[in-house]
Amino acid sequence: MNDTFSVAELTVYIRDLISADERLQDVTVQGEVSNMTRAASGHVYFTLKDSKSQIKCVMWRSNAERQLRLPDNGDSIMVHGAVNVYEQNGVYQLYADHIRPVGVGDLYRQFELLKAKLDAEGLFDSLRKRPLPEFPHTIGIVTSADAAAFQDVQNVLRRRYPLARVVIAPTLVQGADAPAQIVAALRRLDAYGECDVIIVCRGGGSIEDLWAFNDERVARAIVACRVPVISGVGHETDFTIADFAADVRAPTPSAAAELATPDSAELRYGLDELTRSLDSAMHMQLEQRRQAIEDANRSLRQLSPLAQIRNARQRIDDWTARIDRGQQARLHLLRERLSARAEALERANPKAILKRGYALVTLSENGERVISAREAKPGTGITIQLHDGELKARVEDKDTHERYRRTLF
Amino acid sequence: MNDIDALSFESAFAELETIIDQLDSGALPLDESVALYERGRKLSARCQSLLDTAELRVSKLMEDGRLEEIVTWKP
DSSP states (O other), X not given: OOSOOOXXXXXXXXXXXXXXXXXXXXXXXXXXXXXXXXXXXXXXXXXXXXXXOEEEEEEOHHHHTTSXXXXXXXXXXXXXXXXXXXXXXXXXXXXXXXEEESSOHHHXXXXXXXXXXXXXXXXXXXXXXXXXXXXXXXXXXEEOTTSHHXXXXXXXXXXXXXXXXXXXXXXXXXXXXXXXXXXXXXXXXXXXXXXXXXXXXXXOOOTTGGGXXXXXXXXXXXXXXXXXXXXXXXXXXXXXXXXXXXXXXXXXXXXHHHHHSOOHHHHHHHHHHHHHHHHHHHHHHHHHHHHHHHHHHHHHHHHSHHHHHHHHHHHHHHXXXXXXXXXXXXXXXXXXXXXXXXXXXXXXXXXXXXXXXXXXXXXXXXXXBOOSGGGSOTXXXXXXXXXXXXXXXXXXXXXXXXXXXXXXX | OGGGGGOOHHHHHHHHHHHHHHHHHTOSOXXXXXXXXXXXXXXXXXXXXXXXXXOEEEEEEOTTSOEXXXXXXXX
16 A cells, blocks of 8 residues: 555545444544534534544434434533544544433433334324414414413414414413323313314423423324314424424424414415406406407408498409400500501502503503503504503504514524 | 405405406406406405404413403404
8 A cells, every 4th residue: 555645535545444433333422512503404513522622513404303402502412423524624523313411311211212102103104294274264372371482472473364363272381280281271272173273382491391292191182183283392492292293393482373374464465466367367358359349340341342342343443454455455466467468568569660660551442451562463552551640652563572582683 | 245245365365366267268258257357356355454454363262161352463
């Protein structure tokens, strides 16, 4: 092992050494509590010290919730747990699972025994826990009528939910007679039959003060109630058997009153929201109908006889325009053709040839055209037509081609 | 419709929620919608007045089962 360690490797090496030591994994330490911190997560951190040394301690929430009472700074306590290394900070700490004060061991043993017994019976089973009513009409309270706790509960209920009615079944909350009175008060409220939820509460005090709520009869009476029970005993750090037996555990009497009721400020807000929803739902209804009427009106206008006549008129105009355009095109075509014919005709007019110096010869007596020299004997009257008039003439002599040629050659 | 004055807060509140769902569904004839809306408005007013005038009444349940008024907290 001559290799160089990284910090992490060294830390893991030390961690493994410590966690492999059986004695360190099951150890009880006695010391004085300091730097007690309860984190928002519910985990509890503190330092355990004596005159010479100190050790950091951690108790996870799951364990912290199971303690009868969490210690205050300066308390002498016995802590059971396992030592291990928190690698990130490179520190060893005691991971505590059980705490008890030095000196009052007897009460704690009783508490632990009873808790284990009732737990084994299933009294604390989460499946047995009942949901709280959303809007309780009548809230039963089991507490001392003169105590500050009852005043606290009333103050919270006045502010949060004055719609409720409160019925207190007064009882002693400490001393030897308290457990039997608490049980009787619970039964009386349950028999009264109008409570929707029952709060069992008591203000803070010493462990001995709170002891009535660690009584087996009280726990069983809570479980036997027909309506849900909220416990609010002592302070946040106090846990009693009644807390475990109740359907909901509140850290204090005031907190129990809060858990039992909706907040009227939120109800007002919810009511405003609902009323706005109501208005907008109605507005939507009217708007949809207005839209439907408008649509119908539009359809109606399109289907009316007047609109149909207007459409027909429009169609007639369209067709007329189309017919006009067709006629125009046709006329144009005819005109073109006509002028082409006229030109051709002009070209074919024999009189046009006359302009170029040719003449047309006809027999004067009958107007027959003379094509060949042989057709006109000497002495015959002929008409010579020129382009601008006629000449009357008489054939004096004639010469056929043959003769004509002969004279030439 | 006078039954509204006898409704508890949560009954009125719950019925108001139902009415809004019905209106939102849009399947009702107009006169029914208007009637529902008017009822919804009355329910809302009922809830409001319950919250405004509620006074916490506290009584004591005696050992013999008698109920004894202790105090009524004015709003």
